[in-house]
Amino acid sequence: MYKLKKCVLCGTETSLELSHIVPKMVMRTLKKTATGNIRNSQNPSVPAQDSEKHYMLWGNCEDLFSEKETYFANALFHPYIKGTG
Numbered sequence: 631m632y633k634l635k636k637c638v639l640c641g642t643e644t645s646l647e648l649s650h651i652v653p654k655m656v657m658r659t660l661k662k663t664a665t666g667n668i669r670n671s672q673n674p675s676v677p678a679q680d681s682e683k684h685y686m687l688w689g690n691c692e693d694l695f696s697e698k699e700t701y702f703a704n705a706l707f708h709p710y711i712k713g714t715g
């Protein structure tokens with residue numbers, strides 16, 4: 631689903647994609663390591679299945695974040711979680 635708005639990173643007015651506020655890899659780790667369900671503060675009685683998403687970036691800028699997120703995940707996040715980083 632798309633909405634025509636300005637990309638928050640570069641200002642291009644186009645169809646934006648839904649971006650996760652908390653990356654999926656972080657949510658997967660939270661779900662594996664949490665002692666209880668992950669909850670959204672706006673509706674805490676229902677366990678969250680996914681992190682909050684908003685229309686913020688268009689495809690090109692979303693791809694930029696995706697590349698950096700992959701680098702961050704491999705270089706820091708996963709080694710830190712495994713205790714090897």
Ligand SMILES: [Zn+2]
Nearest residue numbers: 637639640691
């Ligand atoms: Zn942009």
